[in-house]
Amino acid sequence: MAIQVPIKVFRYRPGTAPHFERYQVTVPDDATVIDVIEGVWAEHDRNFMFRHACHHASCGTCAVRLNGYERLPCIVPVTEALAGRQELVVEPLRNFPLVGDLVVDVAGFFQKQAASGLVITRAAEATLSGQPFAHSELFSQAGALEERAYNRFENCIECGICISACPTMAATDKFWGPAALAGIRRATLTTGDCQEKAALLALADSEQGVWRCHSAFECTESCPQDVDPGGAIMSLRREIVGRKVKHLFGAG
Amino acid sequence: MQAEKSTRPRQVWQWADVRRRKLGMWAYTLNRVSGLGLVLYLFIHLAVLRLLAGGPAAWDNFLALVRSPLFLVLDVVLLAGLLIHGLNGIRLTITGLGIGVPAHKTWFLALMAAALILSAAGAIAIFTM
Numbered sequence: 001m002a003i004q005v006p007i008k009v010f011r012y013r014p015g016t017a018p019h020f021e022r023y024q025v026t027v028p029d030d031a032t033v034i035d036v037i038e039g040v041w042a043e044h045d046r047n048f049m050f051r052h053a054c055h056h057a058s059c060g061t062c063a064v065r066l067n068g069y070e071r072l073p074c075i076v077p078v079t080e081a082l083a084g085r086q087e088l089v090v091e092p093l094r095n096f097p098l099v100g101d102l103v104v105d106v107a108g109f110f111q112k113q114a115a116s117g118l119v120i121t122r123a124a125e126a127t128l129s130g131q132p133f134a135h136s137e138l139f140s141q142a143g144a145l146e147e148r149a150y151n152r153f154e155n156c157i158e159c160g161i162c163i164s165a166c167p168t169m170a171a172t173d174k175f176w177g178p179a180a181l182a183g184i185r186r187a188t189l190t191t192g193d194c195q196e197k198a199a200l201l202a203l204a205d206s207e208q209g210v211w212r213c214h215s216a217f218e219c220t221e222s223c224p225q226d227v228d229p230g231g232a233i234m235s236l237r238r239e240i241v242g243r244k245v246k247h248l249f250g251a252g
Numbered sequence: 253m254q255a256e257k258s259t260r261p262r263q264v265w266q267w268a269d270v271r272r273r274k275l276g277m278w279a280y281t282l283n284r285v286s287g288l289g290l291v292l293y294l295f296i297h298l299a300v301l302r303l304l305a306g307g308p309a310a311w312d313n314f315l316a317l318v319r320s321p322l323f324l325v326l327d328v329v330l331l332a333g334l335l336i337h338g339l340n341g342i343r344l345t346i347t348g349l350g351i352g353v354p355a356h357k358t359w360f361l362a363l364m365a366a367a368l369i370l371s372a373a374g375a376i377a378i379f380t381m
Binding site: 067068069094167170171214215216217218220221230231234235237238239241 | 265266267271272273274276277279280344347348349350351353354356
């Protein structure tokens with residue numbers, strides 16, 4: 001069955017004032033919010049700017065603020081998003097430079113992601129050396145995903161939702177941010193090279209590193225892949241402090 | 253790596269924007285509000301101490317004022333602010349060292365319950381002593 005969905009979307013072009021515009025979009029009742037956003041483009045305005053790709057929460061491209069909270073619209077059913085509301089409200093992610101409408105500039109975000117030296121891989125993909133994980137490395141005999149300390153970060157889809165949700169990022173974009181620090185945490189767990197690990201911890205311990213986090217844990221709360229960047233930041237702090245204490249007593 | 257240059261004003265007001273946010277953000281904002289309140293109190297306190305330079309009469313007049321019910325309520329507010337900020341700070345120190353991080357919300361609720369109870373006890377003491 002088709003339904004009419006009222007939607008209020010953020011509109012912006014450089015040199016113009018940001019504002020909201022309202023539309024009505026017709027979608028099937030089992031549609032997701034990304035279908036409605038696409039409908040704005042298809043039915044109303046071919047100049048409407050938004051990003052999308054996989055439509056199944058694998059690429060992180062379409063992340064926006066939906067009804068005031070960071071979400072991946074490709075996995076949010078319209079009926080759920082509209083529950084108890086008169087209309088959908090869709091805005092771009094916060095704490096990124098705006099490009100236009102729902103599109104933000106993620107270049108700086110990806111530069112920080114690369115700082116850990118990691119190629120981000122997910123549990124089902126490849127190792128850092130490019131070799132596929134052996135089945136036994138990934139799964140237990142019962143078929144469950146093996147619990148490794150860095151499994152959780154492997155599920156990061158680099159959507160930028162944690163950056164938008166982080167109140168520290170609202171104050172400064174120099175902060176490494178939750179995703180990059182979670183990546184650094186994972187890199188410290190996977191490397192067997194003591195010097196590399198020390199360099200990664202020094203990066204995390206830098207002025208814009210883990211100590212800029214003020215423990216709101218909004219990154220962990222909003223992450224659509226349960227990566228827990230907040231937990232990773234706290235783990236980095238524990239390791240950094242532990243090393244400093246050992247060093248203080250001449251053991252490090 | 254050089255972090256990217258900001259191309260728009262930072263929206264620091266987000267620090268206080270708890271709409272649709274989770275408990276961790278409420279704790280974050282509460283700590284900032286209570287911290288700013290305590291800093292404000294510190295400056296007021298220092299300014300008030302200047303009255304001592306005016307001799308016993310000036311100080312006694314001030315003491316009579318602060319024994320009024322309005323100022324006693326402000327004493328309770330100050331006590332609550334100290335407890336909220338201090339106990340929340342203990343939570344941040346503990347979780348900031350990677351201890352009990354998954355339970356940070358439970359830490360917050362338990363410590364704020366303690367702050368409430370101790371503030372109530374303090375209020376009784378302030379108004380009855």
